[in-house]
Amino acid sequence: MTDSNLIELTGGIIQGLSGSPIIQNGKLVGAVTHVFVDSPTKGYGICAQTMLEKNEE
Numbered sequence: 001m002t003d004s005n006l007i008e009l010t011g012g013i014i015q016g017l018s019g020s021p022i023i024q025n026g027k028l029v030g031a032v033t034h035v036f037v038d039s040p041t042k043g044y045g046i047c048a049q050t051m052l053e054k055n056e057e
Contacts, residue, residue: 001041012040 001012013035022030022045031051035043 001043007041013043014040 001007013032015035015037017032018034020032021028022032028048030045030047033044033046
């Protein structure tokens, strides 16, 4: 998470948000997959393209 306004407003990514969409410029680009308990501004996401490719396997 790099948006300082969003960090100030929310404090970071909240546990339990796994699966939440990641939107950039009005487009779905991925989803939240994991958040570090001790650092709410860090976590992992998965790209939408990867999700589509894995779904086709």
